[in-house]
């Protein structure tokens with residue numbers, strides 16, 4: 164693509180589905196000099212790191228996959244995590260991505276070099292690689308959050324964060340505690356409850372849980388999908404439309420479409436009513452924020468465990484951890500042998516961005532976002548950051564299957580680099596004007612969403628940044644997003 168000497172034409176950071184999608188798109192554009200730097204020892208991102216019991220996708224698998232690489236052989240409607248990992252391996256092999264990947268490469272910093280017109284990307288071992296183009300695909304949910312309760316270092320039993328699961332861990336005869344009740348905990352808790360002597364679930368924020376219509380996909384249907392891909396495409400379209408309707412009417416247009424939102428909440432409450440016998444527990448499990456403020460989840464087994472005499476729901480604040488257990492703010496103590504931290508991820512502090520990135524005129528991306536506003540044109544590029552694309556950025560997430568996000572971004576890359584090629588350019592940068600207009604539009608559109616028009620005050624949702632602004636989700640319907648990302652005005656960038 165360009166003539167000047169750099170180590171790589173493109174450096175992509177992260178070998179999850181985002182980084183792999185970007186790699187595929189660059190290869191389609193004819194770029195082969197790509198380095199994909201990944202700090203883990205294998206590819207797959209989320210689906211490599213997470214392997215706790217019960218892990219499964221919570222968006223139907225026909226939808227949670229690249230549209231151009233359907234997998235007819237998903238074993239269930241919601242495939243288990245290990246299948247996602249195998250799917251990632253299949254994609255890497257088929258699209259010849261492995262030879263571009265370097266594992267154990269922890270990227271610490273990237274600086275734009277204006278004189279040489281390239282990025283200098285430094286890894287923890289001190290190596291610096293230069294690249295014409297830098298793409299960060301470091302994930303939203305990839306930097307684990309570990310709570311710092313006083314005394315946690317003194318705990319005498321095992322402490323397990325869900326991202327570092329010791330495979331085959333046996334809870335038999337143990338008193339377990341799970342801290343957190345997000346989507347991961349909802350999958351994990353029924354698994355632990357099967358064998359633990361006692362299980363205490365520490366809940367700070369309840370979660371909306373709707374029934375999970377999950378079943379094994381029969382062989383004949385898999386064969387049908389394999390032989391007639393159009394059949395699977397139709398299944399994908401139906402599923403996407405259902406999710407889209409929930410998103411548009413329940414979340415994005417809450418102000419105009421409250422009944423859709425209320426209906427979803429009613430479904431979740433009825434589900435709980437049918438599954439949990441004790442009224443006080445039901446009350447404690449009921450969220451006090453509107454449906455959609457925080458990512459809701461699906462489960463048929465979560466609520467039921469609270470009927471077991473061995474499972475206890477604890478809503479009191481945790482004061483500290485002692486060698487034998489957890490001390491609560493009201494003075495009570497819960498004895499614990501194994502402490503499971505289902506405490507999620509440090510999204511806004513550690514992922515935006517995942518390492519120091521300094522663009523033109525010394526603009527530090529992390530500082531600029533924090534001191535000003537979180538923003539990224541089309542959820543992918545930032546003014547003063549030439550030749551840089553950030554896939555996990557403010558306003559980039561569609562809120563549906565992550566693949567709708569990455570495929571929109573792949574379209575954006577195709578259009579941008581197609582335009583550069585047409586102009587014979589090697590450099591791009593989004594204009595301040597286009598970025599400001601996008602931010603205005605996003606802010607305006609969000610005003611009628613549940614985040615602003617609803618009551619999210621008690622949701623503690625990762626959709627909100629540290630200023631309390633909902634700047635993670637792209638406030639558009641998927642089709643609008645895909646159209647915009649594939650057809651943005653080319654004058655929104657300057658090229659040279």
Ligand SMILES: Cc1cc2nc3c(=O)[nH]c(=O)nc-3n(C[C@H](O)[C@H](O)[C@H](O)COP(=O)(O)OP(=O)(O)OC[C@H]3O[C@@H](n4cnc5c(N)ncnc54)[C@H](O)[C@@H]3O)c2cc1C
Nearest residue numbers: 177179180181202208209220221222270301302305564565
């Ligand atoms: C338990 C769990 C369940 C989920 N279920 C769903 C679901 O059902 N549906 C859905 O749409 N989404 C789900 N998600 C979100 C999921 O993260 C995305 O769907 C998708 O996998 C994100 O892909 P990614 O490539 O953007 O990020 P990731 O898969 O997180 O990959 C990012 C990669 O970047 C690497 N990295 C980060 N920082 C650095 C660095 N400094 N140097 C080098 N490498 C670095 C990480 O090691 C990681 O491999 C789930 C997430 C989790 C954690």
